[in-house]
Amino acid sequence: MIYQDSLTRAVVLISAVTIPGIATAETTTLSFDIASQPLSSALIRFSAISGLQVLYEGRLADQIQAPALKGTFSAEQALRQLLQGSGLSFRFSNASTVTLDKTPAAPAPQSNGTATMPAVTVTGQGVYDTASPYNKDYALPNATTGTKTDTLQFDTPVSVQVIPKAVIEDQQAIGLENVLKNVSGVAKNWGFGADANENIYLRGFANGINSVGNIYRDGVLTPNMPISLANAERVEVLKGPAAMLYGRAQPGGLVNVVTKRPRGDAYYSLQQQFGSYDTYRTLLDATNKITEDGALAYRVNYEHLDSNSFRTNIYNQRDFLAPSLTWHITDKTQLDLDFIYQDSRSIADSGIPYDQQLSGAIPGKIPLSFNGNEPTDYSNKRSYQQGITLTHAFTDDWKVRAKFSALVQDNAAAQTPSNETTNGSGDIARGFLKNATDFDNKYGTIDITGRFATGPIQHNVLLGADYYNSTDKHFSSPYRTAVPTINVFDPQYGFTGFLNDPLRLGNIEHNEWYGIYLQDQLAWNDTWHLLLGGRFDNATYRNSFGDKTDDDYFSPRIGLMYHPLDWLGVYVNFVKGFNAFNSGTALNGSSYDPEQSREMEFGMKGNWWSGKLQANLAFFELTKKNVKSPLPAPFSDYFVTIGAQRSRGIEFDLQGQLTDAWNVIATYTYIGAVVTKGLTGDFTGVGGTGDRLENIPRNTASLWSTYDFSHLGAEGLSAGAGVYLVDSREGNVNNSYEIPGYTRVDSMLRYRRKIGPSNVTFQFNVENLLDKEYIASANGYSQFIHQAMPGAPRTFLGSVKVEF
The missing domain is CATH 3.55.50.30 (Phage tail protein beta-alpha-beta fold)
Incomplete structure (x- = not known):
């Protein structure tokens, strides 16, 4: 248009x-x-x-x-x-x-x-x-996360799904959960309410360790933090083990938030969102050149979020500031400087004992708003992140990029978690824990990329090395059990007996690894594309309790893409992954082997109308071994790494434009995720052989679509709607209860008009339009299996945005 x-x-x-x-x-x-x-x-x-x-x-x-x-x-x-x-x-x-x-x-x-x-x-x-700030495309041709090079997705024999800024804006997404609902193979994980958006499952496996989400920002690991989308240009999701490029990672995949960069042309926007449960969010985006020739440019993104919840005593507050500079030192050399400050204030949420309601141990229906945590509980996180990137092009075909990032976090929390019932009238036992962490990590990488030809074969080569180092200091008070019970039907708050407990330094954890990797993307006549890659890692871990690991691993990846037609690609890939370390104590005093994974994937990609409409169909089998589990009594202080799990599935994604005015993004996923080797007994940590993995629905599907009515005479008016279907899921690793499936409907109405030199947008979104009651996720692990998180009821979010 x-x-x-x-x-x-x-x-x-x-x-x-x-x-x-x-x-x-x-x-x-x-x-x-x-x-x-x-x-x-x-x-x-x-x-x-x-x-x-x-x-x-x-x-x-x-x-x-x-x-x-x-x-x-x-x-x-x-x-x-x-x-x-x-x-x-x-x-x-x-x-x-x-x-x-x-x-x-x-x-x-x-x-x-x-x-x-x-x-x-x-x-x-x-x-x-x-x-471009005005880009409204639902399908973007290129992605960087899958290969660390700017590559056409249609030519890449791996599954990468990109959620662009246009979708984020149309759905008024505040957290990652609101974005990732548009991605196949994603399921909701547990997060105690705090960092809940960052804790997900990809292809049946958690993206973090012990429900701590590990999200990447511009290719840099950013753990333990709620992720603001205030400076997000797009979100890229790489499916399957990512160890070949990124080192130690969970096998289901990797989420990478690609941030907005400074521009040489002026753009300014101010947006105010307001909605249900006293939600207020202010966004600022400003970018322009600093020097007349545009060699030096800046960008500033700011967010202030203040929101309550349908859950009693739950709130979420955040201040986020991200200034950045880009300096074109010469036409071949570029320097990027980035800084992010974030201060998040929220409260832990233990959910409701939903399984106790199902079993009849609690008579009647538990209110979805019930929360056993005290209003004086808190979960506060402050972080400072600095980054510098230097890129130099030796020629048009060869360049080098060096990147360094440092992250410092100060986290403090006090929580009164509730868990299981103690009688038949709805009283629930609680405990109290107060803790804090000082966390810092450093990450550095250097990549050399080059293009050349050997006869008819075109090469795109990547040679790189990276280094990661983190220190995590844990402070805590003793875990208290002498806490008054609370009733799910008549909760009485006000207990603060242990809130002033002093903190003592406990465990100190050190993670360090370095990796060297080589990748070649080979192409013949734009018909055949071969991806070859391999990485060597050395990773060490140690803590104050004397646990040590020192692991070496080689992670290969091979993929082949064939284009029998201009619009069709058929691909296959095989990849092995180097996953989490296994700390703890073995009965014989030895250290544990790390988790390892492998995946075989076959798929097809479609590309129509010059890339405006894209589709991906994938069949995969992903296995994970050396899963750590506590031994049953009397050896419950010891562990064994016998666990093994398998996830088989089908994923389908379709996104882009059906017409100039009609956008769509749709997904379907089938996953059969089971324990292939486990332990019998209660609370084993890995479940028994044949058990389904917790929180993983067999079937999920989503459809979101928008339509612009401008060509019909209603200039500036557009509307959208979406439906999200989630199948039933197991509530814990031992499959003792099941969470029912649900269907949720969302909607959007927007009006844009030009007022003077500015573009003004009025937008109104409704999430869960039909007010469906459902359970979003469950804790599912060990003694915490009685904690489940309800989904939000009907929620409204309005917005006024001015751009100039």
């Missing part, structure tokens, strides 16, 4: 001089109707439509005939077609400027003075398309 007022304001010159203040298109999906003509003339028309400057030397484009271009494309897709067969390639010098370069194969002149060349593959960085 072309906005007429934007076209009339766009004055673009094709020259070698950068002109500030060029207007950007309000969307990267644009209508082009350019007749076949000299390329120089066609580029002038392209610039007027897209708002991009196109720079080249002298009369480089005068003697080249451009093909006709008619239809709806992104700016990058349109430029690819205009340059097809020209012998020219393009690169983004900054967010609003494209530079044309000659490729080694020069065009041969014909008798009519124009050049006609066979079709060539032109590769651009896609910076403008994916990072």
Whole structure:
């Protein structure tokens, strides 16, 4: 779609001089109707439509005939077609400027003075398309998480799903849980209410250790923290073991939040959200160049969140500030500086003893708002993260990137967890624990990437090394059991007897690992794509109790993609993973082998309408071994690593545009996740052989779709709706009770209009429109199996956003 007022304001010159203040298109999906003509003339028309400057030397484009271009494309897709067969390639010098370069194969002149060349593959960085603040695409062509290179998803023989900024904005997602509901293979994990959005299952396995979510931000591990989406450009989810590129990680997959970067053109937005349970969220996004030539640019993202809950005494408050700088030192060297400050204040939530209601031990229905924790409980986390990235291009094909990040966290918590019933009238036993942690980690990586050819085979090589070091100091008070019970039907609060217990330094944990990895992406005629990679890791762990591990591991990955048709890809991959360390004490005094995993995956990818609509169908089998479990009494202080688990499944994803006005994102997942080797008895930690893994539904499905009514005469009006289906799940590792499935419906209504120089958006979202009562997840482990978390009832969220 072309906005007429934007076209009339766009004055673009094709020259070698950068002109500030060029207007950007309000969307990267644009209508082009350019007749076949000299390329120089066609580029002038392209610039007027897209708002991009196109720079080249002298009369480089005068003697080249451009093909006709008619239809709806992104700016990058349109430029690819205009340059097809020209012998020219393009690169983004900054967010609003494209530079044309000659490729080694020069065009041969014909008798009519124009050049006609066979079709060539032109590769651009896609910076403008994916990072424009006005980008409304539901499908993005490239991803970096799966290969650590900017690669077309359609050519990559692994499963990577990208949730772009447009989906995040349409659904008004505040936490990661609201984003990941659009991703196949994702299930809700337990998190005591605090960090609940970060604790998930991917392909049947938890993404963290002991329900502590491990999320990556720009490829850097950011553990133990609630993740703000205030500076999220997109969320990329890599399915299956990620150890080959990222080292020690859980086998189900990896979630990477890609952040917004500074831009050379001015953009400012202020958004105020307000909703149910006294929810107020303020967002600020500001970016512009600092120097006249755009070599130095900044971006600042800010969030203030203040929200209560349908759960009694539960709240969530957050302040988030993320300034960043980008300095183009030369046209080949770039320096990025990032800083993130976050202060999160919330409260632990033990949920409800849902299984006791099912068994009849508690007579009647437990109110979904019941919370056994005291209002004086707290869970506060403050963090400071700094990052520096230096990128240098030796040539157009070879570059090096060095990145260093440091994270410091101060965490403090006091909780009065409730668990099981003590009588038939609904009284529940409670305890009290107060703790704190001082956590810091350092991460460094250096990557060298290069492109070259050996005969007809194109190579994209990655050689890298990384280093990770963390120290986690734990402080705690004694666990108290002399806490008054609380009744689920008539809770009485006010107990603070142990709130002033002093903290003492306890366990100190040290994690350290380094890895070296090599990857090659080989391509034959854009039909065959082979991915080869391997990584060597050394990882050590030690703590104050004398536990030590020192593990070496080699993680290979191989994948093959075949395109029998232009729109179809068929792929297969095999990967092995190096997972969590196993600390603790063995009966014979030896250390434990680490968790290990392997996966075989077969799939198909579809790509239609120049990448505007994408689909992925995957069949996988993922196994995990060396799962640690406590031994039964009288050896309950000891562990054994006999556990083994398997997850087999089918995933289907469809996302993109069905028409210019109609967006869709849909998923389906089937997972059979079971224990293949376990222990018998209560609270074994791994379950018995044949048991289903907790919280993992066999079937899940989702559908979210939006429609823009502007072309029907209702300019600026759009609406959306979604449905989310979750099958029944086991409530704990021993399969002693089942959580029922549910269906939830969400909706959205939005109106945009231009007021003066600003774009103003009014938006209203409803989550759980039909007010369905359901259980979202359960703790499921050891003595805490009586804790389950209800899902939120009907929730409203409104928003006013101003952009200029």
